[in-house]
Amino acid sequence: MANEHFPEIRGGGSLILAWQIRNKRVLVVGGGEVAAGRILNVLNADAKVTVVSPREGLNPEVAYRVRHGQVDYVDRKFEPSDLDNVDMVLTAVDDPEASTQIWKLCKERKIAANIADVPSECDFYFGSVHRDGPLQIMVSTNGKGPRLANIIRRFVAESLPKNAGEAIMKIGKLRQMLRKIAPDPEEGPRRMSWMVKVSDTYSLEDLCQMEEEDMSALLRFYTSGKVPRLACIKAMRGEFEGFDGSFGFCVGWG
Template identity: 85%
Template sequence: MGQEEFPEVQGGGSLILAWQIRNKRVLVVGGGEARRILNVLNADAKVTVVSPREGLNKEVAFRIEKGQVDFVDRKFEPSDLDDVDMVLTAVDDPEASTQIWKLCKERKIAANIADVPPECDFYFGSVHRDGPLQIMVSTNGKGPRLANIVRRSIAEKLPENIGEAIMKVGKLRQMLRKIAPKPEEGPKRMSWMIKVSDAYSLEDLCEMSDKDMETLLRFYAPDKVPRLGCLKAMEGELDTF
């Protein structure tokens, strides 16, 4: 049996995941981390900030005032970790931060201790967001500023309205499930959607209307994917009847 070529293992990285924390409880210790609070709010988490009021920055105070996060006006206490799924800390006391991290380890709670990479179970990367599209660039805690530069460079090269195109693909998938709902059709649904994604450019997807999608779904049963121009020509023919 001949030697096959496989990718080499490159240690030292981190596993980048889309972590679903909708309705999970996130504890933020310290009132100065507005950016990370916004990140977890965008992921529909339930956030509690524990900090003396005088330690709040303007944005965190605003989110408390608007009821977007819960607020406890005092310093951290170990009981704050009860029923918590994630912890973020940003306090000007390295010893206190380390103690919180150790408590999180005892309770098996994922934690991020600001500016202390060895005491982080995960890192916040630099994120580009366009609707459902999220692109994260991580330097594994080594160069956050460079991550921002790389992220901006990537974002500048993306087509306009790519988020809208992705939303339309998601809508097409939902429409497809209605006409082919059986579990055994899963492989065919997946295969056909791959053909759709390969056949149409991002510009085509942005241009695609609901009527285009309805016409396209007629081609699911025969497992075909016509060009967008053909779809629109067909719609004109159908409209004459």
């Protein structure tokens, strides 16, 4: 057909996902510096972590997490039975042959695995991540340049508004409150459309200033589909008894 314009396929990338591993069982083989970074990543995602490594191989950070019960710990080298009832495997040991053997066992059992420093033996990669509360931004070089990923991540982080994470927390709270007043599944498209309007109307600074009382007042306008300026919402505190949002007495609607 004439005038067809579709995105060009550019192979060689990874599918970037936010993998929810809360309460999933993650096995970390190794206890050195690389293992410490992997352990922190999965603990931040609320996984249940087991570390397998001889005690003499633990670096101070991993030893700290073992000592404080933040991870389960097995004081020995890896054994195949360690893969029983595991959802994910991360290896970080200075033994390429042993690492490859673990990789092969994971493939037999269909367990997602990451073998440190061996991109060809990884189902997924760890990128360089910026974290600000609920905000997470990952930069990946698909295993080709981890150091450059870190440099690019810092550049991106420095360009972000300082209050981005707090603003996201507020918008998340508003969404929760909206679901309570409009819980029906068929309301989904309407909820989404209204939340888009809210996000487009308010700046990050506006969202950070919002208190729960302001959110409750704003939700009165959901039925009408309107989004008033934050200054109007704050000015009308205490004036919403019996108000259903059906008329626009405040200028500057979104």
